[in-house]
Amino acid sequence: xxxxxxxxxxxxxxxxxxxxxxxxxxxxxxxxxxxxxxxxxxxxxxxxxxxxxxxxxxxxxxxxxxxxxxxxxxxxxxxxxxxxxxxxxxxxxxxxxxxxxxxxxxxxxxxxxxxxxxxxxxxxxxxxxxxxxxxxxxxxxxxxxxxxxxxxxxxxxxxxxxxxxxxxxxxxxxxxxxxxxxxxxxxxxxxxxxxxxxxxxxxxxxxxxxxxxxxxxxxxxxxxxxxxxxxxxxxxxxxxxxxxxxxxxxxxxxxxxxxxxxxxxxxxxxxxxxxxxxxxxxxxxxxxxxxxxxxxxxxxxxxxxxxxxxxxxxxxxxxxxxxxxxxxxxxxxxxxxxxxxxxxxxxxxxxxxxxxxxxxxxxxxxxxxxxxxxxxxxxxxxxxxxxxxxxxxxxxxxxxxxxxxxxxxxxxxxxxxxxxxxxxxxxxxxxxxxxxxxxxxxxxxxxxxxxxxxxxxxxxxxxxxxxxxxxxxxxxxxxxxxxxxxxxxxxxxxxxx
Numbered sequence: 396x397x398x399x400x401x402x403x404x405x406x407x408x409x410x411x412x413x414x415x416x417x418x419x420x421x422x423x424x425x426x427x428x429x430x431x432x433x434x435x436x437x438x439x440x441x442x443x444x445x446x447x448x449x450x451x452x453x454x455x456x457x458x459x460x461x462x463x464x465x466x467x468x469x470x471x472x473x474x475x476x477x478x479x480x481x482x483x484x485x486x487x488x489x490x491x492x493x494x495x496x497x498x499x500x501x502x503x504x505x506x507x508x509x510x511x512x513x514x515x516x517x518x519x520x521x522x523x524x525x526x527x528x529x530x531x532x533x534x535x536x537x538x539x540x541x542x543x544x545x546x547x548x549x550x551x552x553x554x555x556x557x558x559x560x561x562x563x564x565x566x567x568x569x570x571x572x573x574x575x576x577x578x579x580x581x582x583x584x585x586x587x588x589x590x591x592x593x594x595x596x597x598x599x600x601x602x603x604x605x606x607x608x609x610x611x612x613x614x615x616x617x618x619x620x621x622x623x624x625x626x627x628x629x630x631x632x633x634x635x636x637x638x639x640x641x642x643x644x645x646x647x648x649x650x651x652x653x654x655x656x657x658x659x660x661x662x663x664x665x666x667x668x669x670x671x672x673x674x675x676x677x678x679x680x681x682x683x684x685x686x687x688x689x690x691x692x693x694x695x696x697x698x699x700x701x702x703x704x705x706x707x708x709x710x711x712x713x714x715x716x717x718x719x720x721x722x723x724x725x726x727x728x729x730x731x732x733x734x735x736x737x738x739x740x741x742x743x744x745x746x747x748x749x750x751x752x753x754x755x756x757x758x759x760x761x762x763x764x765x766x767x768x769x770x771x772x773x774x775x776x777x778x779x780x781x782x783x784x785x786x787x788x789x790x791x792x793x794x795x796x797x798x799x800x801x802x803x804x805x806x807x808x809x810x811x812x813x814x815x816x817x818x819x820x821x822x823x824x825x826x827x828x829x830x831x832x833x834x835x836x837x838x839x840x841x842x843x844x845x846x847x848x849x850x851x852x853x854x855x856x857x858x859x860x861x862x863x864x865x866x867x868x869x870x871x872x873x874x875x876x877x878x879x880x881x882x883x884x885x886x887x888x889x890x891x892x
Contacts, residue, residue, distance in 0.1 A: 396471050398422035399485035399511065404429055404493045413447035415465050419546045420484060422468040429493070434502045441476060448473060480507070485539065485548060487511035496530070506537060511548045515541040518561050518626050524554055543629070544606030544622040547599070557607040565630035571805060574661040575633060576693070579670065580802045583692060586624045587676040587685060589615050617673040621651040624672055628655070636748065638669070640707040650707055656748050656785065657693070662798060666788035667748055668693040683813060687820070689828040693795065696786045714741035720783045727776060732768050736760045742779065749782045792830035799824065800869060804876045818873055
């Protein structure tokens with residue numbers, strides 16, 4: 396096991412001189428220190444440690460809320476307490492009053508390990524990072540911080556490197572002047588061009604998941620795609636969240652994707668959509684075929700829930716359902732507000748996505764409290780219905796195809812050798828992405844023929860799609876873009892000669 400010591404200078408009582416702490420490492424141990432009780436002295440205070448650990452075990456036994464993982468960690472630390480530093484990778488300074496640098500000077504033992512600060516930085520906190528680098532310049536190579544997009548700590552120097560690379564990529568994207576949904580699709584293509592690759596057995600799991608690792612490495616899994624996707628959007632200025640999912644039957648199986656409330660007046664888009672760049676990512680030994688695949692781009696919550704790759708549950712919004720509005724309305728109409736306790740976490744999550752505010756105060760849902768039922772029922776329902784409606788707005792193929800065309804022609808300008816751009820390519824993308832058109836194009840008759848004749852029906856679909864391309868002006872626009880690119884190539888070649 397490798398863990399961290401979390402040093403604090405405030406405790407409620409002697410029972411808290413040693414506590415189990417939250418950590419991304421194998422274990423985390425909170426240790427109380429002050430000007431007199433130095434870290435070195437506390438690491439020899441076995442009596443206090445045993446007292447505090449026994450208190451934790453007794454509390455769990457009393458409440459019946461036994462956490463086996465914490466008990467295993469306690470056993471390990473107890474067994475190795477006399478040489479605990481051998482099992483420690485990070486020492487985190489989490490002081491309210493003590494000065495970090497002064498403490499380090501008085502406790503040089505801290506310098507034998509990686510030093511983590513309590514600061515959590517966002518990808519845009521460049522000035523704050525520069526301040527920390529200046530403050531700790533004498534020991535900058537030993538100092539680490541938390542960065543959104545990372546589960547593990549990142550050194551000040553690598554944090555600086557990560558911020559600069561995100562800024563560089565995001566600034567180039569912003570220069571393109573794309574609409575919100577166009578920007579999302581463009582970034583989607585940039586992120587999913589990596590092949591899903593696990594870390595090696597001798598490497599940390601963070602290697603394929605943390606933003607600062609996947610930015611510069613060759614390993615990436617679902618969390619890595621989602622964190623990179625999220626980091627770029629945070630810098631660009633598009634709010635988004637990483638959705639963490641767990642398998643209901645196997646907690647060791649999980650997945651990550653992104654969710655964004657998209658309001659794009661250019662295309663009349665106004666809804667909450669999920670984006671799974673992992674399941675649309677480039678496959679091993681695949682060239683450009685992934686560029687035709689947008690099966691998990693801008694999907695509704697219903698689509699995501701119905702798509703059963705695994706029995707996955709969104710831990711932050713587990714109570715969503717297509718008839719959630721009817722259930723909430725009935726509960727409120729019946730005045731059984733305590734039943735909303737099961738829903739308030741999901742309700743507030745959904746509301747914050749759309750409005751950046753919570754929908755309901757959990758105190759109003761507990762019978763017996765002064766606040767119970769103290770909310771405007773009509774106002775609550777109105778706000779909820781508005782939020783809920785954003786989760787059910789499917790984007791028709793006619794709209795998403797316009798977005799795709801405007802993005803792909805820019806990609807084609809940038810790299811015509813790589814990005815496919817023709818009416819046939821448009822058709823291929825629509826089919827592989829399962830984009831649903833209105834009845835006039837590619838609908839009932841083609842679907843029936845496909846069921847009867849199988850692949851032969853695609854001939855009819857191609858004809859229909861070409862008709863759509865001509866009638867919508869899409870074909871003409873594609874040809875103009877391709878012609879412009881050819882003429883530019885010829886002119887550039889003449890200049891070179």
